Amino acid sequence: MIKILQFGEGNFLRAFAEHYIQTANENGIYDGKVAICQPRKNTKVINALKEQGCRYNILLKGRLNGEIVNEVKSVNCVEECIDTVGEYEKLKRVFCLDSLEIVISNTTEAGICFIDTDKMSESPNVSFPAKVTALLYERFKQGKKGLVFLPVELIENNGDELKKCIIKYAKFWNLENEYINYINNECSFCNTLVDRIVTGKAEYKDDECAVACEPYSSWIIEADERAQSVIAFCKLNMGAKFAESVLPYRERKVKILNGVHTMSVLAGYNAGFKIVRDMINDKAFKAYIDKGLNEEILKTIDLDENELKAFANSVIERFNNPFIDHKLLDISLNSVAKFKARCLCSLLDYYNKFGKIASVLSFSFAALINFYENFENKDYPVNDVESVLYFFKSKHNDIVFDVLANVGFWGEDLTKIDGLYKKVKAYFDDIKSLGISTAMEKLLDE
Template identity: 30%
Template sequence: MKLSEASHPRQEKHPERILQFGTGVLLRGLCDFLIDKANKDGFFKGSAVVVKSMPGGIEVFNEQDNLYTVCVRGVKSGENISKNVVCETISRVLAASTQWEEILKTAENPNMDVVISNTTEVGLKYIKESSEGIPASFPGKLTAWLLRRFKTGLPGVIIIPTELVVDNGDVLKDLILRQIEDQNLSGEFKSWIENETNFCNSLVDRIVPGKPAEDELQEIYKELGYEDHLLTKSEVYALWAIQGNEDVRKRLSFEKADDGIVVAKDITQYRELKLRMLNAPHTLMCGLCFLADFETVKEALNNDIIEKFTSNLMLSELAPAVSPKVDPKVVQRYGREIIDRFRNPYLDHKWHSITFQYTMKIQMRTIPLLTRYYEVFGNVPHYFARGVAAYLLFMKAVKTENGKYYGEHNGENYILNDDQAAWYFEAWKCNDAKELTKKALSNTDFWGMDLCSLDGFEDAVATHLRNMMMIGVKEVISALNVFA
C-alpha cells in the first residue's frame, strides 16, 4: 500500500496561503514540516502550492496526494527520539515549464500571504529576462508572479528565501528591482514592491539527508505499514530564523507552533553560526572524507582521526574567524554541538551529496572565514588548506560523457555536480599539483579575489595536494603532528 489520502486521510484541508519555489528535502523536512505542525496545532491553517522548474518528479507527488513522511531520528537531552510525521502542507505541485499560467493564477488568490524558496545559492543570480514567455530564473519568475498580483490589486506578501546566502532577502529584493528596471515595468509596481512587500532575510538549520538506504527504507515501510517514495529522514534539531518586525511576526502565525521558529529583528548570530560552523566544515570536509573512503558523515566522525581533524578545523581555525559580532563562547559551544550532530547515528548523510556545486560553496561559505583568519592571525590555517587541497583533487575531472564530467577514485567514476567541472577538466590536463593550485587559487572569477595573495596559502595547498596525490588523502589527514 502506498501513502495517499486513501490510506492516510488529511486531518483538515486548508486554503492555499503559501507559494513555494522548490521541492527539495530541506524545504519539505524543515519549513513544510514546521508549517504542518502549526496547522495541526491550529496556529496557521494554510497549505502550500509548490513550483517545480521542470515537470519530472511531479508524478510521485500526484500519486501520493502530495503527502510524505518525515522520519525524525536523533538524541535530545539524552533521550533517543524516533518519530514519523506525515506532512500535509503541500496542496499541489506545479511545473513552471508546462503550467506557468496556472502558477500565475495563484497570485490572484487573496489568501496568498507568504512566498518561500530554496533554489540553492545558484538560484539567487541575475539573468536578463524578457517580459514575454516563461522566465528562466527564479527571480524572473517571482517578478512575474508579483506583477500579476499587483495588477490584480491585491496587497503585498511576505517573501522568505532560505537559500544559504548572507542577507538573502535583501539580495532577492535587489534582483527583483533590477528585473523591474530592465523590463521597463511601471514605477507604481516598483513602489508596491518597495513599500508593500516584505523581503525577510532568513536562515534554515536542520540536517535532512533525504531518503534512507534501501534496506533501512524497507524496514521503515514495515514499521509504517505503507510505502512512501517521498519519505525523508531528518535530525531532531530544527531552526528557521526569520528577520522581521512585529507585523511580520503576527502574520507568520506559524511561529507559535515550535521553538525552532524564530522571528527576530536581527538574525546575524543564527546565520553566522550555521553558515560558518556547520556549512563551512561540511564543505571543507566533504571532498576530504569522500576521497578518504568514508561514505557518510557519521561514519567519518566515528573515526578518531577524522573526529580530531574536524574538531581542530572547527574550533581552532573556523571558530576564531567567525564574525566578532558573535560571542566567542557561543561559537565554541555551538561548534561542539555541531560535532555531536554530525555523529548522529540515525542519519546517513552522504559526503558526495554535499559536493553539489562544490566551487560555489567553497567561495560563499568558507572564503570569508579564510580572509578573516588571515586578518586575525596572519598565517596559514593548515586544516583549512587541506580541505581546499582535497577539493582541488576531487575536482580532477578525468572524463566527460553526455555533457557530464566525472572524477575517478579507487577505479570507479563519480560525477562532478559543479558548474566549474569543465574548467577543471581542462586545468587538470597539466596533472601537476603546483601548477593546478596556482591556476585555481588565482581564479578571481571563482573566489572574488586572488587567493595566492594570502601569504603562504598557495604553497601550503600545493604541498598538501601533492602529498594527497602521492600517498593518499587518508594518509595526509592522519599526519596531524604537522600542526604540533
C-alpha cells in the same frame, strides 16, 4: 483558510516549510493552510498529492540534541495543490484571497532571474518572478493587502533579488507607478537562509509523496515588523529565528557545516574512510576536526560564542547520522573551488586576525594537494572542472608552491602570505613520507 501560497512542490519544501507550518498549527500558535503550486510545467508531484487529498508524511531520521530520532510527522496543513499552467485561473483566485499572507518559494538558484523575452500576456508560461509580478498586479488591482515573500532559494539576498526582479518586470511592462509603490511599501521581501538535509522520496506505507529528512532544521529570516507579525513559526523551538542580517549565519554555515566537510573529507578518504559517519567516529579524525573547528574556524566568526558552539556541536551530530551514508567521494566533487569558498576564507580571516597561520586548515590544504597530485595514477576518481584537472596533469617542480601561487584558483597569490607556503609544504612532506594518518597524529601533538 489558506494563508500561505507555496511555489515549489519538491521534497525540500515539503520536508521543511510544511514541517514548521504543521507543527505551528498543532501547537495552537498558527491557524493557517497552505496552497502548493509547481514553478515549472512538470505536474507529477502535484498530481500525486491531489490523489492523496494533499496529505503526506515526513520521516525524520537522524540525531538531535544527543538523541537518535526516528519519527513520522503526518502533514495535513496543505489544503490545495494547483497546476500552475493548467489551473492558472485557480492560482489567480488563491493569490487574491483576502486571507493570503505569505508566499514561500523554492525555484532553485536559477529561478530568481529577469528574462527580457517574458511578456505579461504569456503568464504563466514565464519565469517565476514574472509570474509573481503578474499575479501580484492582479491582487493590487483588486485592492487587496500586500504580501510577505519568503524565498528560500540558495542565493545571497534572495528576498532583495526577488523584489528587484519584480520591480524590473513592472517597469519593463510599463505598469503604473502606483503598483511599484505597492510593491515597495505594502509588501515585505525577506532575505532568508535555510538548512536541512532532505534525503528525498521515502518508502512509507502507501504514501507516494512521503519524504525523508534529518531532524535538524534552521530558518534564519530578515523580517520587518509586517513580516514578523504573520510569521508564526519563529515562536517554535525548531531553529527558525528573526535576525537583523542573515550574512553572519551564512558565514557560519559556509565555514562550519561546509567548511568542516571540505577540511576533512580528502584527508579522510586517503586515510581509508568511505563515508562521513565512519570518519567522524574515528578518534584521531574527530580530534582533528575538533581542533580545526574550535581553535581555528570558530575564532573567525563574529557571532555569540555559545550560539556558535551549539551550531558546531549540531554539525558534528549531523555528520554522525546513522541513517545516512554520506560518501566522501561525493563530497569531493570540485574540491578546489569548494576549498576557496569554504576553507580559504577561514584561513585568511584567521591570519588577518591573529597574524599567524592556522595549522589544521593548512594541513587540509596539503591534503587537498595530495589528493589531486598525480591523480591519473591513483585508484580513485578526481572530479573537477577541466582547467583544474589540466593544472594537476601538468608537471611541477614544486607542486605546493605552484598550487598556492595559482591566482586562477584562489583569486590571489597565496605564496605572498607570510608563512603559509612553509607550513603547507611541511605538512605535505609529512603526508608523503609518513602517510596521512601518522602525519595527522603529528599535527595533533603540536
